Amino acid sequence: MTIEAPVLERPDAAVPSAASARLSRFARPALGLLLPVGLALGWELAVWLGYSNGRLVPPPTKVFATIVELAKSGELSRHIITTLSRVAAGFGLGVVAGTLLGAVSGYWGVARRLLDPTVQALRAIPSIAWVPLFILWLGIFETSKVALIAVGVFFPVYLGVMGAIHSVDRKIVEVGRIFRLSGPAMIRRILLPAMLPAYVVALRVGLGLGWMFVVAAEFMGASEGLGYLLIDGQQLGKPAQIVAAIVIFAILGKTTDWLIELATAPLLRWQDAFGRERGAA
Amino acid sequence: MLALDRVGKTYPNRVHALSRFSAEIRPGEIVAIIGGSGCGKSTLLRAIAGLDRATSGTVTLDGATITAPHAKIGIIFQEPRLLPWLSVADNIGFGLSDLPADARREKVTRALARVGLADKANAWPRELSGGQAQRVAIARALVPQPEVLLLDEPFSALDAFTRRDLQDHLLDLWADTRPTLILVTHDVDEAVVLADRVLVMRPRPGRLFEEIAINLARPRDRNSLHFDNFKRRVLTALDRSLDRNVPDSEAAANAGEAMWW
Numbered sequence: 001m002t003i004e005a006p007v008l009e010r011p012d013a014a015v016p017s018a019a020s021a022r023l024s025r026f027a028r029p030a031l032g033l034l035l036p037v038g039l040a041l042g043w044e045l046a047v048w049l050g051y052s053n054g055r056l057v058p059p060p061t062k063v064f065a066t067i068v069e070l071a072k073s074g075e076l077s078r079h080i081i082t083t084l085s086r087v088a089a090g091f092g093l094g095v096v097a098g099t100l101l102g103a104v105s106g107y108w109g110v111a112r113r114l115l116d117p118t119v120q121a122l123r124a125i126p127s128i129a130w131v132p133l134f135i136l137w138l139g140i141f142e143t144s145k146v147a148l149i150a151v152g153v154f155f156p157v158y159l160g161v162m163g164a165i166h167s168v169d170r171k172i173v174e175v176g177r178i179f180r181l182s183g184p185a186m187i188r189r190i191l192l193p194a195m196l197p198a199y200v201v202a203l204r205v206g207l208g209l210g211w212m213f214v215v216a217a218e219f220m221g222a223s224e225g226l227g228y229l230l231i232d233g234q235q236l237g238k239p240a241q242i243v244a245a246i247v248i249f250a251i252l253g254k255t256t257d258w259l260i261e262l263a264t265a266p267l268l269r270w271q272d273a274f275g276r277e278r279g280a281a
Numbered sequence: 282m283l284a285l286d287r288v289g290k291t292y293p294n295r296v297h298a299l300s301r302f303s304a305e306i307r308p309g310e311i312v313a314i315i316g317g318s319g320c321g322k323s324t325l326l327r328a329i330a331g332l333d334r335a336t337s338g339t340v341t342l343d344g345a346t347i348t349a350p351h352a353k354i355g356i357i358f359q360e361p362r363l364l365p366w367l368s369v370a371d372n373i374g375f376g377l378s379d380l381p382a383d384a385r386r387e388k389v390t391r392a393l394a395r396v397g398l399a400d401k402a403n404a405w406p407r408e409l410s411g412g413q414a415q416r417v418a419i420a421r422a423l424v425p426q427p428e429v430l431l432l433d434e435p436f437s438a439l440d441a442f443t444r445r446d447l448q449d450h451l452l453d454l455w456a457d458t459r460p461t462l463i464l465v466t467h468d469v470d471e472a473v474v475l476a477d478r479v480l481v482m483r484p485r486p487g488r489l490f491e492e493i494a495i496n497l498a499r500p501r502d503r504n505s506l507h508f509d510n511f512k513r514r515v516l517t518a519l520d521r522s523l524d525r526n527v528p529d530s531e532a533a534a535n536a537g538e539a540m541w542w
Binding site: 171172174175177178179180185189190193194196269270271 | 330332349350351352355356358360362364365366367375376378405406407
């Protein structure tokens with residue numbers, strides 16, 4: 001009967017005292033921070049006590065100092081803006097293409113039979129394999145980088161949209177038919193809202209891949225961007241700079257993902273999901 | 282007048298679900314269709330709703346042939362089928378999008394009060410109990426004022442108490458505008474408490490087996506002797522429709538009851 005325990009706990013959780021509510025509000029994220037912060041402090045201490053010289057694995061203070069230094073020179077913001085704009089352009093293109101083609105294949109059976117096998121075959125190609133071709137076709141500069149990111153974003157969005165349209169409940173579509181909705185009204189009033197949750201998930205997966213692919217794109221001969229910082233750090237033997245770039249990637253990735261979540265939350269308030277109730281408490 | 286003329290349905294997989302079903306249903310009449318599983322009662326209802334087309338025969342409402350969902354025909358399904366992303370009020374107003382916002386709001390407010398859910402206007406469907414959700418579905422179907430309301434086992438997913446409440450509530454709502462009600466059910470009690478006429482269907486292929494008029498004044502007392510007699514008649518007809526043996530005592534009671542009237 002352990003399964004019922006969360007349900008039984010809920011009455012207590014619903015009326016917590018103000019103090020314990022404030023505590024749990026901070027305690028929960030704090031728990032997640034315990035491990036990374038603990039490891040960082042431990043490493044810092046190990047280097048400080050001389051157990052390691054910290055040359056290959058720089059202690060947190062050194063990474064932080066590198067970030068500050070880069071920020072002061074204005075280099076950091078330049079790299080961040082370059083990378084962000086590449087991700088934004090590639091993500092935008094990938095989302096538009098993935099949404100359009102996914103919608104066509106999801107909605108229209110003929111298009112799916114025509115289009116989907118080809119798309120699935122292309123999806124089977126490791127996307128990095130496109131790099132040489134893109135460089136030949138589009139040059140070494142921005143266009144080929146944006147194209148690679150767009151390819152990475154395209155597939156999860158395409159699959160997400162197509163799957164979302166497919167899994168719209170026939171019973172709910174029948175409600176639309178009973179009220180004699182026209183084609184566009186059916187899309188606007190039934191299909192779009194019904195597929196929205198899955199679409200948001202597809203966007204977030206797509207964005208994650210966008211961040212992955214920007215690194216690959218910037219490895220192929222960039223002169224700026226966070227990926228360039230990684231390569232530069234490797235070539236000049238500056239591990240602190242590499243770790244600094246990784247930390248910034250993590251922060252940017254998490255922030256942009258959170259922005260999508262934040263922007264779509266008002267549209268998904270109706271959802272009856274397990275994670276919702278618990279997460280909000 | 283809703284007229285069903287030799288309606289038949291054969292599915293592409295050659296299942297003969299419904300065969301030459303004919304009936305005429307007067308405006309304002311309440312008809313219950315009852316039968317064993319696979320007798321084509323849901324198929325029939327979907328043909329009347331215009332959701333599936335009959336493969337033979339015609340369904341006509343006041344002379345117009347029904348081949349697609351019709352403005353004058355509403356339906357309530359077994360599940361409430363509320364749209365989870367709309368508030369309760371917006372769900373009820375879903376079929377009123379042609380109306381200006383004021384008129385729509387007014388109708389929705391009235392409908393909400395009528396089904397006793399005025400305080401739930403802004404709730405999400407997920408916050409409703411099963412009975413409340415089905416009441417919202419009833420309100421959504423009734424608010425465009427259909428001439429014919431189809432009900433496909435509308436209360437079968439509810440507990441016995443809620444089911445009774447909603448049966449009474451449905452009759453109460455019906456009295457407002459007196460639409461034609463066609464109710465598919467496999468609950469004999471429900472058929473007898475609601476219907477003017479019970480059509481018993483026979484399976485494989487689905488067809489009309491027997492028609493029983495329920496000559497009982499409303500409101501009907503579920504515990505009265507008359508009510509029991511009608512129930513027994515419907516049950517006996519159901520048993521015979523499934524080629525089950527009817528015990529002699531029941532047959533006798535049935536005969537006696539026929540004389541009784």
